Amino acid sequence: MTNNTDDTSKMSPSERILATRRKFLASAGLAAPAALATPAIVRAQAPIRWRLQTYAGPSLGEHVIKRQVDAFNAAANGEMEIELYYADQLVPTSELFRALQNGTLDAIQSDEATMAAPVDISVFGGYFPFASRFSPDVGAMFMYYGLDEIWKEAYADIENVTYLSTGAWDPLxxxxxxxxxxxxxxxxxxxxxxxxxxxxxxxxxxxxxxxxxxxxxxxxxxxxxxxxxxxxxxxxxxxxxxxxxxxxxxxxxxxxAWFGSYYVNTQSWEKVPPHLQQLYRSTIDQSHYYRLIWYWGGEAKLRVEGxxxxxxxxxxxxxxxxxxxxxxxxxxxxxxxxxxxxxxxxxxxxxxxxxxxxxxxx
CATH class of the missing domain: 3.40.190.170 (Bacterial extracellular solute-binding protein, family 7)
Structure with missing residues (x-):
């Protein structure tokens, strides 16, 4: 007789879908970050501490940002720690850009339109009507068609804010x-x-x-x-x-797909050593990948079986x-x-x- 500890027979269709996706992501090593084995080092200075606020509330933030922050904190090995705040916890979402620029926040995750970024491409952040049909379209346009260069160029005109990366979220x-x-x-x-x-x-x-x-x-x-x-x-x-x-x-x-981006306070970013900057960029890429699976798999199944x-x-x-x-x-x-x-x-x-x-x- 087998002991089935993962019985989904009593779940609703949508609950089974969500449970299946959680199980897959866990088995793929995506559901939660694993601590990296690194040698213990005696440090002469306190760790760098950042405050990061996302546009998302806690239930959504668990999927769109928390895994990235947890992975970074684990891999940073005590050299740096990011404190994560959800929508409106430190500042209203509409003030995210200003708070980043003045140093109240060290990093943010949002889109230009939602936080009213003072750049002439802000209208394209978030959902621009029919700009994409599938979520991979976003990354393709940034990598192959020049959107990444335009975003960097636009933020180069803005004092004390550095743009890092854009990824795809869900359809509208x-x-x-x-x-x-x-x-x-x-x-x-x-x-x-x-x-x-x-x-x-x-x-x-x-x-x-x-x-x-x-x-x-x-x-x-x-x-x-x-x-x-x-x-x-x-x-x-x-x-x-x-x-x-x-x-x-x-x-x-x-x-x-939604165009969502990561930004940092320029002064805060310049204080981070190169290896931790690379780690931060790498965990952003990890987050892009996780979301691509989470949304792409979930959208179709929930439309059909939800x-x-x-x-x-x-x-x-x-x-x-x-x-x-x-x-x-x-x-x-x-x-x-x-x-x-x-x-x-x-x-x-x-x-x-x-x-x-x-x-x-x-």
Whole structure:
């Protein structure tokens, strides 16, 4: 007789999916950092201490940043320690950039649009409508098409902030509490919490973007102050518990992945020795990889097997108008600065190349 200590028979479909992914990531060595064996060294000075704040709350932060910080702290062997803070714990998310620049924070994880970074590419951070179809698109555009150079160039103009890296998060969908979306007309008047650029685009269909502190979203959904969220994909809805409140999920995706980035205070960064700088960059890459699996695997399975939300869809003919409108939105944004125009040209070039490449790219 076998003793099954990992019985999933009594779990709901979504609970089984999440448990399976946790088990896979643990077996792959991704679920939690392992301490690295290093020789004991007597140190003559105190360790470097950093404060890092993420845009994410605790339940989401466990997946998008905590593993990276834990891995770094373990591997730094006492030479450096990062204290992690979640959304709004030290400063409001809207003030993340200012707090980083003035040294209140040593490092942050966010996107430009959410934290109102004073760079002329801020509109592209987070969710830029239809900039990507799949999460690997983000890394490909940064590595092969020149977005990384443009981001570095933009932050070189900003005093005391250094940009390090951008990765992909989840796709953007609209989730609603009581009002199903089955046509563009159903967007009219919906009060939705979301990221700035996507909200700006969707407002042309009557959607009303609403900004509240991250910790207040659940209460606002329950009290009816919010009709829904346009802030994430299915994986985050389940992870954060918002899927327990929202009854409907719009299957049409506004874009394929969130552009999320890592930044450091320049003075703090320059005090870190090269080997620890490299360690920090390496754990960022580790975080990018973990998230790619966590989101990519979770999104599909939760759409198919998740039982908490009913999927709705805007008909393809209507949705084609949204895609067409996005092109005019791109051209509108391109007029904002020469650098913005260069980003839009990369989006267009990349989309064209992917269409020509065909399956499995498009």
């Amino acid at each position: 969908h609209i989730f609603t509490v009581n009002k199903p979306i089955r046509s563009l007309a159903d967007l009219n008047g919906l009060r939705v919490f979301g990221v700035p650029t996507a909200g700006r685009f969707l407002s042309r269909y009557g959607l009303i973007p609403v900004t509240v502190p991250w910790d207040d979203v659940e209460v606002a959904l329950r009290t009816g102050d919010l009709d829904g969220v346009a802030w994430c994909g299915f994986t985050e809805m389940y992870a954060m518990g918002w899927a327990d409140i929202c009854k409907y999920a719009l299957a049409n995706s506004i874009t394929g 039982e908490k939300m009913e999927l709705t869809e805007i008909p393809s003919q209507e949705w084609a108008q949204v895609v067409k409108d996005a092109q005019s939105f791109w051209d509108e944004v391109a007029q904002e600065s020469p650098r913005a125009a260069r980003v839009v040209e990369i989006f267009k070039k990349y989309a064209s190349d992917m269409e020509k490449a065909g399956y499995p790219y498009r």
